[in-house]
Amino acid sequence: MVNVTINGCAVEAREGMSLLSACEEAGFDVPTLCFMKNVNCIGSCRVCLVEVEGQGMCAACNTSVQEGMVVRTNTLAVTAARRANLTAIMSEHRTLCATCVRQETCALRKLASQFSLADARRELPPKGTWDEEFPLQRDSSKCIKCMRCVAECAKVQQCAVWGFTGAGSNLRVVVEGGSSIAESGCALCGQCITHCPTAALTARDDIDLVVDALADQEVVTVVQVAPAVRAAWGEGVGLASEEATPARMAAALRRLGFDKVFDTDFAADLTIMEEANEFIEWVQKDKPRPMFTSCCPGWVRFAKLHYPDFVSQLSSSKSPHQMMGAVVKNSMREEIEAAGKRMFVVSIMPCVAKKYECAVPQLSTEVGPDVDAVLTVRELDRMLRLAGVDCTALPEEPFDDPLGTSTGAATIFGRTGGVMEAALRTAAFLLTGENPALDACDTTEATPEKPWVVKELSVAGLDLRIAVASGLGNAAKLLDALRKGAEKLDFVEIMACPGGCVGGGGQPIEFNKELAFERARVLNALDEDDTLRFSHENPDIKKFYDRWLEKPLSPLAETWLHTDQATWDI
Ligand code: SF4
Ligand code: SF4
Ligand code: SF4
Ligand code: FES
Structure with missing residues (x-):
């Protein structure tokens, strides 16, 4: 330990720790912009300046504590220096706060307000050219060159899409190698x-597409909500997590005018029925292992772009919201056509990759694309605010039947390990005729801090080795180990976002807070409270197979719910 003095207080700090951490642990707030713990420590924004006796102004995020240091975080000189640096950053930022999608969550705006900064006075260049169709949008005129995207994409997600050109005031963040974003290795x-x-980086805004469908009298609008949305949708509309229940979310969606409000959890149960049966068949046919889950389009895209040799081992099951779209459009087809209308299916997702996924031509049936539009949770929250829906005053309402019943197994799809855990619960039942102990399938030890976790279990004489990884950097490590033969596995779940969809790229944003773990706790609690914990016990799933599909992997199930992953490229 070393002894330092911060604002006159004696503080003991661990050797090698940054001044920023020492200040935070001692209860002194230091503002930051470019710093991301363990990911980005380039010290470029200089907003975290503190005064160190004998050394002058130092960036707290990349200066280590030293014995006897005397530090001040709150002098007039510190405030003036931070203010000068923020002013320089603001002078390069095209300020459009009144209409900006990040107005509530912009870290720069918050600091500008805290330091009473005026908007930039000189005319700034407009948004640079960009592929407006691509689900990931970039506005270079709002970029403050903090390099957080560069570090996150390269170090955490191992895609290295972003790079930079020039230096000093001419530095620009660009797609690495000068390619277009669509041709880069972006997994979305x-x-x-x-x-x-x-707001330099945003998801493509598809709200107008949905608003047009809602206004069209010839269109029956169907909305579905992913498992992970229920853990986060309230964050942007002022609801505490205990108030932001799935039933209140169903009510909110009805207030937006959707004709049918379905729960993607139903299709998550359907996914488990298909995928668990597929896995058993996979093992019985002794196909090359491991089989990989396919419910995350970010992971599927990453595999196709960066690890194509594993594509043939992806499950053929479509992701749950695509299954739901196919099920709704096909099973309600006669009713809708008899009324002389057409159907528009909207998915509310924690995800950016699903915006691309729903436009893949192969993910459709004879009635058209499975899903017509995907909105992120941030877009849902914006729509609710736009429509003036007071979520705090809403009653709780059920999802629509007949696709409204789901199980706790479906709800945990939203966190890392959840798909695997749900699949194991049902696969064990299919192999033995008995429900396994829930603990035997538990995967809650999986976190993005561990590259992957392995679980070994013995079911009906089969010794299985399964693994769970979240975050594409972790996925890459696991895939490299498989390639080298250093790891042998039967079944692998990969989710592109650290922590799974609860940490998804379409979720509400809180600067410098990783909320995946907290949101996962909400999903785990919903699972524990559910009277149904096994997908195969969902009564609506049983009825649906009886009425439409006969059984998992039947010819009709293959047509509606599966895809040949090898037949389409990015
Ligand atoms: S685009 Fe990248 S460099 Fe620019 S402000 Fe956003 S995170 Fe920072
Ligand atoms: S969406 Fe993901 S893969 Fe694409 S540039 Fe951003 S971090 Fe990289
Ligand atoms: S883990 Fe991320 S990319 Fe994958 S489905 Fe969830 S939100 Fe989408
Ligand atoms: S947060 Fe320390 S230099 Fe940017």
């Missing part, structure tokens, strides 16, 4: 968006 995980402090 959206993590650079959620880690950008401003």
